[in-house]
Amino acid sequence: MKKVYNPGKTELAELLKRPSKNIEDVERTVNQIFGEVSYMGDEAVKKYTSLFDGAYPDKIKVTPEEIQAAEALVSEELKEAIQLAKSNIESFHAAQKTEKVSVETVAGVECWQEKRPIQKVGLYIPGGSAPLFSTILMLAVPAQIAGCKEMVLCTPPNKEGKVNPVILYTAKLCGIDTILKVGGIQAIAGMTFGTESIPKVYKIFGPGNQFVTVAKQMATKYNVSIDMPAGPSELLVVADDSADAVFVASDLLSQAEHGGDSQVILISLSEVFLEKVEAEVQKQLQDLPRKDIAAEAIENSRLIFVNDQKEALAIINEYAPEHFIVCTEDSDFFVNGIENAGSVFIGNNTPESAGDYASGTNHTLPTNGYAKQYSGVNLDSFLKTISFQKISEEGIQNIGPAIELMADAEGLKAHKRAVSFRLKALKNSSDE
Numbered sequence: 001m002k003k004v005y006n007p008g009k010t011e012l013a014e015l016l017k018r019p020s021k022n023i024e025d026v027e028r029t030v031n032q033i034f035g036e037v038s039y040m041g042d043e044a045v046k047k048y049t050s051l052f053d054g055a056y057p058d059k060i061k062v063t064p065e066e067i068q069a070a071e072a073l074v075s076e077e078l079k080e081a082i083q084l085a086k087s088n089i090e091s092f093h094a095a096q097k098t099e100k101v102s103v104e105t106v107a108g109v110e111c112w113q114e115k116r117p118i119q120k121v122g123l124y125i126p127g128g129s130a131p132l133f134s135t136i137l138m139l140a141v142p143a144q145i146a147g148c149k150e151m152v153l154c155t156p157p158n159k160e161g162k163v164n165p166v167i168l169y170t171a172k173l174c175g176i177d178t179i180l181k182v183g184g185i186q187a188i189a190g191m192t193f194g195t196e197s198i199p200k201v202y203k204i205f206g207p208g209n210q211f212v213t214v215a216k217q218m219a220t221k222y223n224v225s226i227d228m229p230a231g232p233s234e235l236l237v238v239a240d241d242s243a244d245a246v247f248v249a250s251d252l253l254s255q256a257e258h259g260g261d262s263q264v265i266l267i268s269l270s271e272v273f274l275e276k277v278e279a280e281v282q283k284q285l286q287d288l289p290r291k292d293i294a295a296e297a298i299e300n301s302r303l304i305f306v307n308d309q310k311e312a313l314a315i316i317n318e319y320a321p322e323h324f325i326v327c328t329e330d331s332d333f334f335v336n337g338i339e340n341a342g343s344v345f346i347g348n349n350t351p352e353s354a355g356d357y358a359s360g361t362n363h364t365l366p367t368n369g370y371a372k373q374y375s376g377v378n379l380d381s382f383l384k385t386i387s388f389q390k391i392s393e394e395g396i397q398n399i400g401p402a403i404e405l406m407a408d409a410e411g412l413k414a415h416k417r418a419v420s421f422r423l424k425a426l427k428n429s430s431d432e
């Protein structure tokens, strides 16, 4: 872990840099697979599934029998835990519904806006080193509350051509009936173009490795939108002597075990505390099953001591962390002052894991500094806003002359006429 005391401006900029990767090679691969999937559909999808996943599933779509069999493989205890998480996520996201907004801007001009669900959404759930069934809850629950008509879930099969039973169980629990054994670039391409087995969708959600990320960006070139540009997971903790070093070390490691490229940062207002955490991290690291992954991330992590709160806050807002934990005496200072963060965890009893699984907030969050302009996934991510207007005779008379003038000034004669004809007709009818 890199330890720094009161870093200067240039040193800080260097310290807070995210590791960047060269994606040119990835783009070339993504381009090729997109091309093949758009022309050859399932055939290309199967080809790349065997190439990348070493699997040859005869059917891409998971069968009802497979889903039923999976249910028996999940323990009752885990089912109850998933149910608890699901109901908390439901409560929090259902509460995000908003009323129709309606205003009469001037007499006779009625304007309002209402939300409507995105009809077809695609959820990408990585298989890989950890089966992220929690992500299904985070995406499918709000999609269902929003009223999305079609939910498609893509997840890579293992070498035997099977999908992890917990993923199948959770997907079914969330009302998803189209589950497809396809991962990586070919999954994103499939949902972008549609194939014999994979329905085309309007928006793609979900985390993934670098290949999936670049593929999602490619999808946007074909009129499919995405939740957000995703990067490796991050956590920033600000703490002082009121925090618990054991807790903070466990939080840092919880993010570190996501991947070797995860970034964790501790900003401490106390030198003693900083050293306590440093020792504790090494101690806790030893018996983690994902020790190697966590150690790699910890290697690139930073412990930064700063003298005062204001300076700490400025650094945090500049970094814009995906996850932000506040364990300080005066937590309000940071809670009120935070401008850029994906999700904030406050106090010694609020681990980041709570938001990952079961408190109710969403865990699909902006990384890589995108918390400066992106929100995490929430109910609105699955909705669009439509504006409506209805203008009466009085209304068109009130705003018509202004529209005529403006259209004329822009040289758009047909626009002007669309108003003039109506005003004239009204005048004629009142003259009669």
Ligand SMILES: [Zn+2]
Residues within 6 Å of the ligand: 233, 254, 255, 258, 352, 353, 356
């Ligand atoms: Zn996490």
